Amino acid sequence: MTHxxxxxxxxxxxxxxxxxxxxxxxxxxxxxxGGAVTWAIFLGVKIFGDSIxxxxxxxxxxxxxxxxxxxxxxxxxVIMFLVPMLVPLIPGSDLYYTTSHLINNRMQEFGSGLTLLxxxxxxxxxxxxxxxxxxxxxxxxxxxxxxxxxxxxxxx
Amino acid sequence: xxxxxNSTLEANQKLLTYIMDLGEILLKSGxxxxxxxxxxxxxxxxxxxCRVDVFSITSSIVVSAHDPQGxxxxxxxxxxxxxxxxxxxxxxNRLSRKICAKPLxxxxxxxxxxxxxxxxxxxxxxxxxTYGLISAAFSIFFGGTFNDGITAFxxxxxxxxVLRLGRKMDLQNIVINFFTSAxxxxxxxxxxKMGLGQNMDKIIIGxxxxxxxxILLTTSLRDMINGDLVTGIMGLGDAILRSLAxxxxxxxxxxxxxxxxx
Numbered sequence: 001m002t003h004x005x006x007x008x009x010x011x012x013x014x015x016x017x018x019x020x021x022x023x024x025x026x027x028x029x030x031x032x033x034g035g036a037v038t039w040a041i042f043l044g045v046k047i048f049g050d051s052i053x054x055x056x057x058x059x060x061x062x063x064x065x066x067x068x069x070x071x072x073x074x075x076x077x078v079i080m081f082l083v084p085m086l087v088p089l090i091p092g093s094d095l096y097y098t099t100s101h102l103i104n105n106r107m108q109e110f111g112s113g114l115t116l117l118x119x120x121x122x123x124x125x126x127x128x129x130x131x132x133x134x135x136x137x138x139x140x141x142x143x144x145x146x147x148x149x150x151x152x153x154x155x156x
Numbered sequence: 157x158x159x160x161x162n163s164t165l166e167a168n169q170k171l172l173t174y175i176m177d178l179g180e181i182l183l184k185s186g187x188x189x190x191x192x193x194x195x196x197x198x199x200x201x202x203x204x205x206c207r208v209d210v211f212s213i214t215s216s217i218v219v220s221a222h223d224p225q226g227x228x229x230x231x232x233x234x235x236x237x238x239x240x241x242x243x244x245x246x247x248x249n250r251l252s253r254k255i256c257a258k259p260l261x262x263x264x265x266x267x268x269x270x271x272x273x274x275x276x277x278x279x280x281x282x283x284x285x286t287y288g289l290i291s292a293a294f295s296i297f298f299g300g301t302f303n304d305g306i307t308a309f310x311x312x313x314x315x316x317x318v319l320r321l322g323r324k325m326d327l328q329n330i331v332i333n334f335f336t337s338a339x340x341x342x343x344x345x346x347x348x349k350m351g352l353g354q355n356m357d358k359i360i361i362g363x364x365x366x367x368x369x370x371i372l373l374t375t376s377l378r379d380m381i382n383g384d385l386v387t388g389i390m391g392l393g394d395a396i397l398r399s400l401a402x403x404x405x406x407x408x409x410x411x412x413x414x415x416x417x418x
Contacts, residue, residue, distance in 0.1 A: 002299075009297035013365070016290035021186075022243040022277040077249050079188065080242045083371060090370030093298055093361045099403035125377035 003043055010039035010088035018084040027080065030070055034085035038063040042089065053119050059089060060127030068135050082128070091120045165227060168205075170262070172221055172229045175199050177269050179210075179217050180233050182248050186240035189379065189387045192217060195252050202256045205229075213387045214238075247272045280320075287366060288312035295362025300355055307344065307353030308362035314343045315363055329394075330401045333367055337405030345413055360406060367402050369395040 014035020018028050038059045045055035067081035098113035179196045183189070193210040196219055200208035205221040212218070220230045251268050254260070260268065278286070291312030292305040300308065318339045322332035340363045344356060353359050376391025 006297055009293045012293035013290055013297060016286050016293060018242075019278060019282065019286045020240075020290065022241045024243055075250070075253075076246045077187075077191070077242075079191075080246055083240075083242065086371070086374065087365075088297070090365065090368070090374070092294070092365040092368040092370050095368050095370060095373070095399050096361060096364045096403060099399045100407065103400075103403050103407050121373050121377055124374050125381055128374075128378050129381045 006043070007036050007040050011036035014038075014084045014087050017087045021083065023080060023084065027074070027076065031081055031084035034063060034066050034070075034081055035088050037066065038085050039088040053123050056089060056120050057123040057127050060086065060124045061131050063089075064128055064131030065135075068131065078132075086124065089120075089124060091117055094120065164223075164225075167262075168221075168223050168227070169229050171203055172200070172205075172219065172231055174262075174265055174269060175203070176217065176219060176231050176233055178248050178251070178272075179212070179219075180235060181244055181269075181272060183212065183214070183217060183233075183235050184238055185242070185244040185248075186238055187245045187248075188375070188382075189213060189384050190382060191245075195248065199252055199255050202259050213384075214390050241277060243277065244272060244275060247275060284313060284316050287316040290366055291315070291362040293362070294365040295358050298358055298361050300353075300358030300362065304353045304355050304358045305362075307347045308359045310347060310352075311340045311343045311359060311363050312366065315340050315366060330397055333398050333401040334405040337364075337367060337402040338409050341406045341409030345409070364402065367398075369398045372398075 011032045015028060015032030017035075018031035023031055041062050042055040042059035045058050046052055049055065063085040064078075064082060067078050067085060070076075070081050071078040094113060094117045098110060098117050101107075101110035101113055175196055178199065179192050182192045182195060189212045192212045196210045196212075196217070197208045200210075200219075200221050204223065206224050207222040208219065209221075210217065210219045215235050217233045217235075218230075219232075220228055222228050251272065255265075288309040289312070292309040295308035296302070296305045315336050318336045319332060322335060327335075340360065344353070344359045344363075347353055348356060348359075372391050373395040376388045376395060378388075379385075379391060380388030382388075
């Protein structure tokens with residue numbers, strides 16, 4: 001039940017951020033839905049794979065893949081979908097608790113909080129870059145495959 | 157003859173200014189620096205410059221363009237205010253695609269740029285309620301009750317008002333963050349005293365999502381991995397300072413009201 005509520009709230013949150021960033025029309029709905037899917041994937045990995053960082057990584061990878069596909073279908077920049085979709089993963093509460101530990105001079109908690117924060121953010125950043133590179137490799141492969149096919153056709 | 161040369165020089169310089177206008181819109185609206193560099197280069201090449209060197213960081217764009225006659229044109233832009241507007245990024249993207257397929261003439265280009273600059277975003281009222289919605293959603297998302305959600309919604313409205321006031325007074329971002337978080341803290345305490353919400357931290361965290369530069373933190377790391385080290389480090393520094401300012405704003409309020417520092 002709590003998971004269902006969380007996924008629903010991820011939808012609303014992503015939708016809200018999409019409005020805040022002036023996304024318009026049907027794309028708003030895609031952004032919200034993408035946010036919900038991203039969080040659902042994270043929960044799935046966390047529950048079945050028992051890994052929070054892995055969950056962040058895989059959820060970011062899938063959010064990137066979904067936004068790359070959407071961006072190519074609608075001919076819009078990738079970040080238009082990617083940024084709102086990643087919003088549920090943004091470790092806002094970790095960032096807040098970590099800095100409040102620092103201000104209150106609780107250095108031990110600060111250290112472990114900072115480590116977790118960097119792990120999460122790092123997993124997300126790597127996920128974004130990795131999927132963008134995969135897409136680049138895929139497109140290159142597709143292009144050279146088509147070129148080869150054309151050459152074959154010309155020969156016959 | 158001289159007049160003709162001067163007029164092409166002037167025309168090319170003007171053209172570069174228009175191209176830089178597009179780059180500036182992109183950067184101001186929160187596009188990645190490599191997108192800005194890429195777009196300016198592409199459009200420049202489409203308009204017949206044979207070599208375009210662009211360097212962009214979060215706060216500035218520098219460009220030199222060579223035309224086939226061997227003249228070099230250059231321009232610098234400094235950007236100080238950013239408002240994330242993905243719609244504008246999409247519009248520039250569409251225009252750039254169009255230009256690369258077939259360059260527009262000067263009046264058309266000018267018109268297209270004006271159109272993008274004056275594109276209407278969502279109204280202030282819509283923004284106002286969106287802020288409330290986001291904080292309510294994330295307050296429940298992080299484990300708050302329904303009542304916490306309502307309290308967070310009201311705090312989100314307060315946040316938007318203070319944020320707008322701060323921007324109107326042209327305060328520094330860091331200072332704005334400090335004041336908004338303090339205002340949200342006071343709002344949350346008052347509403348809990350009135351018996352509206354229960355969990356202080358969940359209400360605050362819902363509002364934090366609006367302030368905390370989490371996206372900035374992620375994108376700055378992405379920029380660094382992507383090779384844009386300067387931009388990444390600037391973003392990282394900004395994110396750290398801002399989150400410190402936010403925590404400090406809450407800490408001051410909590411200490412003031414003696415409710416124990418969170």
